[in-house]
Amino acid sequence: QKEVEQDPGPLSVPEGAIVSLNCTYSNSAFQYFMWYRQYSRKGPELLMYTYSSGNKEDGRFTAQVDKSSKYISLFIRDSQPSDSATYLCAMKAGGFKTIFGAGTRLFVKA
């Protein structure tokens, strides 16, 4: 079983929709949770960085962590064609070792 599971998609939504992206994990020691966005032929860029459980909001993006269920989510409100990318979840217990999900490809249609 992988430490981090993420549905690869693709996920296709119309412009303006609310998008929900999710990851599950098995290691209860994970404390730091991240979402990266990766455009085609580019490196991952950090979108959200949260510690422990709860919600964090940044503009149209909301990151949610439920440690009791070992489940994290990224919500994108009012999705735009420019949001079309691969979204990677990532997490770590502490220190330097980061574990990544495989990524979900998102397409937002105009």
Next chain:
Amino acid sequence: NAGVTQTPKFRILKIGQSMTLQCAQDMNHNYMYWYRQDPGMGLKLIYYSVGAGITDKGEVPNGYNVSRSTTEDFPLRLELAAPSQTSVYFCASSGQGDSPLHFGNGTRLTVT
């Protein structure tokens, strides 16, 4: 603000050839990393470094070598290229402790 810079962007190698992938960061980060990304497989850690002169193996180190003589640079060496090393390679850096990773834009390598 250059961040993490990787060169070259693309490279085609023949089996058995060698090459060095370059990585430089200007954020004064102590931690640096090399990942490979294969379709559907996510990012796999090859090697990492916690400071100049200190390196260690990640999940998939076979066929690769690294060195870290300065804080800024962290080159990745492929000695005898094999088709299994066809991949996209990303260099990343982070500050102390639990800081998130900052990535370069990758080197796309094909071995034929």
